[in-house]
Amino acid sequence: MAEVVNLRTAKKRxxxxxxxxxxxxxxxxxxxTKTQKRFEKAEAARAKAALxxxxxDP
Structure with missing residues (x-):
């Protein structure tokens, strides 16, 4: 015998x-992610400051 399936839950699934x-x-x-973007931006700023x-001075 076949198993009864609720169509509403099947559609939702x-x-x-x-x-x-x-x-x-x-x-x-x-x-x-937003955290990764912030981290990369901070790394770039840190590298620029070090450079x-x-x-x-000229």
Whole structure:
């Protein structure tokens, strides 16, 4: 005998799986989190400050 399936929950489950797949592709496509962006910006500022600290006066 076949198992009874609630169509409403099956549709919701399918929609969640579709949304999760879309989210994964967007994460790969667009890349970094806000924390990673802030860290890279701080690293660039730190490197610029170190470089400017070694600059000789003309």
């Amino acid at each position: 399918l929609a969640r799986a579709k949304d999760a797949a879309q989210g994964e592709s967007n994460a790969v496509k667009f890349g970094r 400017d600290g070694h600059r000789r």
